Amino acid sequence: MNTIIDQALSIYKPVQILLLFSGGHDSLCSTHYCANYLTAKGLDFSVYHGNTSIGIGQTREFVRDVCRQYSWKLTERTPEPGNRYEDLVRKYGFPGPASHKYMYRMLKERPLRNFVTHVCKSSTYARENVLLLTGIRGSESKIRMGYREQITKEGSRIWCSPIFFWSAEDIEQYIISHGLPRNSVKDAICISGECLCGAFAGKEEWYEINLHFPEAADEIRRLHKIAIANGHPWEWASYPVPYQRSIKSAPAKLYLCVGCEARNHADSDPLKNERKVRKRQRRRARIEEDRQRRKK
Template sequence: MRTGDQERIAELTAASHAVLERAIEEQVLASGHKVAGIVILFSGGNDSTTLAHLFKDRATHAAHANTGIGIEKTRQYVRDTCEGWGLPLIEKHPEPGSTYRDLVLGQCRARTGPNAGTVLWPGGFPGPASHFMMYQRLKERALEKVRNDLVKNPRRERVIFLAGRRADESARRKPLAGKGPVERRGSTVWVSPLLDWTKLDLNAYRRVHQDVPRNEVSDLLHMSGECLCGAFAHSGELDEIAEWFPEVAAEIRALEAEVLSSGVAKPERCRWGWGANKEAPSKTGPLCSSCDSRFEATSEGGTAA
């Protein structure tokens, strides 16, 4: 352990818990609402693992969006970690008809409203400009289900979502520092207790708390692997995945062949990760913090860490 680690982490820990306390007081109790749940958004990556360890004794639940296009080892890591801590896990999947396979095969259709029955996504694998559609279908709607499970009366209850977003993750995340760590959207209060933490702080936290578990997927691939939509994949990434997780790469390559044979998209867009450095990225969501840094890294000719 380095000199000063304990003092620095003690200060950061106290500040992070104070953020949660203020959010509960100002965004829930002050308006006469009740806390329906305090939920750690746990992807299985390094930041979310630190967040989960930091708040495991205060949270009522953890939540994981099972995107259906990710590495099962990460999903199992999340399940095992929560079980070991006695932390109830809510795992949600995309709705039938809006799975990743449905999207890339052009089979995702509007279910209700004036556009019912129309195709929402033309098919083919996404590039950076199409990332937000993937986020909405694979993650955002999963969180809506989590909220609906916990908030039975939106007029009286609000749920706290703890996210591992940090301002120094990327240039696109820096504006978060000016907005602050708390944001309310309807009956959901988003709290980012690690907003002011740096990568060095995360490393120091692990030195101080040596019981923080590690996800082997993150160690091998430098990403959690819970979502492999491919929107921000870098050149050669599928080969890297194949080296460590050949069954996952085989699944993606089989889907590539299926998309190509379907004729729903131009041949170029029938290849997973085709859009590396070819498009400007669309906006990302609160659960896609790493996507911004991955895009910036690949845009500069490197690989995302």
Template sequence: MTSRNKRRRPVGDMFPGMADRIEKRPPKADAEPEALTLDEAIARSYAILDRVLAAFPVVATIGLFSGGNDSVVVNHLFRSRVDAIAHVNTGTGIPETTQHVRDVVAAWGLPLHELRPRHSYADLVMGRVLSTRGKNIGRQVWKGFPGPAGHSVMYRRLKDEPLQRLRGQIIGRHGRTRNVVYLGGMRWAETDRRFRNAEEVDREGALIWVSPIVHWTDAHMREYRTRHRCNLPHEHAEHQLCWPDALPLNEVTVHLHMSGECLCGAFAKPGELDEIEFFYPHATKPLRELQQEAQDAGLTACKWGQRPPGQRKGRRPAGRLCAKCDGIEGQNDLLAEWRESGLITSGQYDTFTRTDEQRAA
């Protein structure tokens, strides 16, 4: 068993009401992880936000809702304690995920800030976005489809800039005398990167990033979903909102095991576009068309999800809202599940799991 799997596994067989913890101490944790029941983990989550609200002059608490499994839990948990929900519509994602967020937030009776980037993904890929600052003024911000080295540019332009703009709209020029809290769903148990870098509270000027479920284990997440999601043998309401307080379910996460709200492709796996296309061809059509445009324009990096030639494989920060962008494991296992359950045929499984070299042969 690897150290990573050992760290993330439950302490023992988990049943409702049992305690669980992360085995090793995350580098940015204040203390050694405690074994907590789900109710104790929830109480600690509330205490994290209470501590921030007591320490800083906060004018707005905003839940960040990507449509993914972890973000829906944190927003469901705090839906009565936030002022609004924010969703970044990157323009590259699966439309069903954005619609899921709209419908759920409306059902909760909360305001929704649906944010969009100033510049489109297509303009970034085609090199039509020019820098307006510093020594690089007038130069292309990026050109071609991004690999890992381009992820920071895509994250900053597609996600972070809209959120920074919202923060500016809320506080104006009041700076540190007024603060905005963004609640996110990062957890130490998600990935190695999150284990190393996530923390309960991360202050960035007048913006305070809070991860109130950072200490939750996978077992806590499973128990919370079992407790609040409708599992009755009946025809479910849309998004599985079968009663007012039910935990919603995004169909996209069932099919793809990710929210799909951003398909920049920087950390894409081989065959990922084919997988997405199987369920959501309308979402991949613009990306296929953009590939053709990039190829016609003679761009070197003209293929979505493929590391540009000469780009070194490195470990770069994935960004606060990109928990699943790097280090996703078990994709072939997921495809095998689809094959066994009849979602895909054996031929489709073979197509999805071929490497680029095998496809070209």
């Protein structure tokens, strides 16, 4: 991991380094690891969190609390006025799978790109690089989607994935061994919850949000009333229907939204889905066991 960070630093000589922290456990581990490594090397960095304007509030607070705990400088950016989730719902209604790339662009990609271009670089047209250290891991589904490289250059943005080869077990072990705080949202519904655009969401996700985070569900209901008033009556998570789930769009490298893309491209075989549910249950049981051991 140190080698891949050093390689990115040596080749691209970034003017700034951003640690991308969504609030999920993968990005938590990546941010903690990279922060320790960069601090040891005497290099300055900032933590970046994209506030999508449609997320679970506990996740945003988790990111802020962790940054305060470790004294990390935090930059939190939101979409531009007119491109916030409420604005998009008012114009177009709740998104389905075909709208995911547009949601990604407006809610996540454009705020980061503007920050890199207009804040991190010395001038808009300067030929400078900004290193973005992410928590992307190279699971089988993500490799099939084209996420094979640990370092990728995209204009001035250098995407680097130091924990690319970590497994889910590595993540859990790192959290336990370093005593890192856990995101209660991730533990409850198995997603970080920083973005609830709903493009790939199903009814099961809506039920979990409604059960565990009713204030987020209430916000979605409020937005639904706005959508209805503007001629867009369909509900959040009303797509995709089974037929649409079977039609996979071409893979796209959406670095800030890898989890959603991976779930959409995952095999829809019912038996495999059942196995995933059982895996989630076993994982939650292990987490609870670890908590009980630490209490003792």
